[in-house]
Amino acid sequence: MDTMASLLNSFSLQAGVFYTGNICGIHDFEHDARRGHLHLIRSGTVQVRGVTRRRFKVDEPTLMFLPRPDQHRLVTDDGPGADVVCATVQFGGSGVNPITASLPDLVQVPLVQMPGVDALLDLMFEEAFHEHPGRQGVLDRLCEVLMVRLLRHCMDRGLTQGGALAGLADVRLGPVLAALHEHPQHPWDLPRMAQLAGMSRARFAVRFREVTGETPADYLGAWRVMTAQRLLARGSPIKQVAEDVGYGSASALSRAFVRRLGIAPGQWLLQQVLPTQTENGVSP
Numbered sequence: 670m671d672t673m674a675s676l677l678n679s680f681s682l683q684a685g686v687f688y689t690g691n692i693c694g695i696h697d698f699e700h701d702a703r704r705g706h707l708h709l710i711r712s713g714t715v716q717v718r719g720v721t722r723r724r725f726k727v728d729e730p731t732l733m734f735l736p737r738p739d740q741h742r743l744v745t746d747d748g749p750g751a752d753v754v755c756a757t758v759q760f761g762g763s764g765v766n767p768i769t770a771s772l773p774d775l776v777q778v779p780l781v782q783m784p785g786v787d788a789l790l791d792l793m794f795e796e797a798f799h800e801h802p803g804r805q806g807v808l809d810r811l812c813e814v815l816m817v818r819l820l821r822h823c824m825d826r827g828l829t830q831g832g833a834l835a836g837l838a839d840v841r842l843g844p845v846l847a848a849l850h851e852h853p854q855h856p857w858d859l860p861r862m863a864q865l866a867g868m869s870r871a872r873f874a875v876r877f878r879e880v881t882g883e884t885p886a887d888y889l890g891a892w893r894v895m896t897a898q899r900l901l902a903r904g905s906p907i908k909q910v911a912e913d914v915g916y917g918s919a920s921a922l923s924r925a926f927v928r929r930l931g932i933a934p935g936q937w938l939l940q941q942v943l944p945t946q947t948e949n950g951v952s953p
Contacts, residue, residue, distance in 0.1 A: 672837040673820065675850035679896065680761035680768055684812035686754060686805065689797035693750035696743045704757040705769055706738040707812065711794055713751025716744040720775050730780040734758070734819060736769035754797050756812045761899070767892075768820070771832030778822060786818055831882035839880050841866045841873075846881075846888075853893045854915045859885060894929045897922060901938050910934075 684707070691713075698706060714728040719741035727733070735741070745751045760766045780790065793811045796804050823829055824838035836846045845865050849857060862885055863873035877885050893914040900910045911922040926934050 672843040672847040673817075673824075675847050676768055676833060676837070677817070679850060679899065680766045682813050682816060683759045684756050684809050684816060685759075686756040686797070686808040686812055688753070688755040689808070691750045691752050692743065693745055693747050698738065698741050698743075698755075700740050701738050701757070704738075704759045705734060705736045706741075707754075707756040707758050707816065708733040708735075708743065709754040709756075709790075709793075709815075711752040711754070713745060713749055713753075715751045715753070718742040718744060727777075732776075732778050732780060732783070732815070732819060734772070734776040734816075735774065736772045736776070737774060752794075752798070754793065754808075754812075756809075758812070758816055767833035767895070771829045771834035772823060773828070773830050776819065776823060776828060778819065783818065783822055786815070789814060789818070831880065833881070836877070836881040836888075839876075841868060842877060842880055845877075849889055849892060853889070853896050854913055856915070857889055890925060891929065894925055897926070897934070898937070901934055902941060907934055 710727050710731045710733070712730065714726060716724055716726050717733070718724045719739060720733075720735060743751075743753070760768045780786070789811065793808065793815065796807045796811065801807070820834065824834055827838075829835040829838065833846060836842045845862050848855075848865060849862075855861075859870050859874060862877075863870045866873050866876075868876065874885060877883075877888070881888060883891070893916070897910050897914045900913060901907065905913070907919045907922065911917070911919050914922070916922040916925060923933050926932065926937060930937060932940075
């Protein structure tokens with residue numbers, strides 16, 4: 670079972686490379702509430718400021734991912750500078766998602782620690798530093814593949830901080846979370862989940878909370894509401910959405926929305942529409 674597929678299918682990965690080449694001096698990056706920032710340092714020495722409390726240097730080929738980037742800065746010498754690829758990374762249409770929520774504020778991996786990506790990186794750098802036709806599209810797709818490899822690395826090396834990725838990486842919990850993601854409409858309860866994990870109910874409940882940081886019921890409730898948000902945003906009627914995510918009625922879904930988000934589905938949907946209208950020059 671591909672445990673990560675359910676997450677990537679629900680929160681589609683989209684990368685956009687916005688800079689490739691040599692940088693010298695100071696380069697600032699603004700706070701971004703909706704997208705992560707990926708910095709791939711191919712060569713040179715880069716001082717990083719604003720990501721942690723202390724400045725630090727990167728002096729070997731390294732991949733840095735900031736899931737929730739605040740204002741930060743890359744600084745290089747005015748001489749040789751550094752060859753870099755910078756991209757934005759978005760999962761779904763919002764900055765809030767179970768993938769980035771499972772990661773620390775900075776994921777920093779020297780490329781030597783990611784065996785098997787050499788061919789991918791060679792192709793990426795070949796596209797980045799030459800003006801081939803279709804270059805942007807190729808770079809964006811390669812960056813998305815690189816992000817999947819980075820997520821695998823985080824799961825394999827225990828670099829997650831609880832949440833969905835930590836649960837999916839767990840041998841016993843992974844199949845359970847994948848099943849919840851794929852079939853939120855099923856009548857899941859603790860005995861069913863524990864049976865799928867091959868554990869007693871008590872041991873399963875304890876392990877689930879230790880690994881993900883949530884109870885099984887809370888995790889399932891949050892996933893159902895997030896799934897409902899995506900379906901409502903696509904225009905599905907609330908009654909159908911309620912059935913698709915495991916609630917018996919539209920009123921039950923509304924109560925779950927209020928518990929999780931503090932507002933009813935209709936109010937939430939209106940909040941998503943109004944900013945789009947304003948951005949397109951349409952007054953509410």
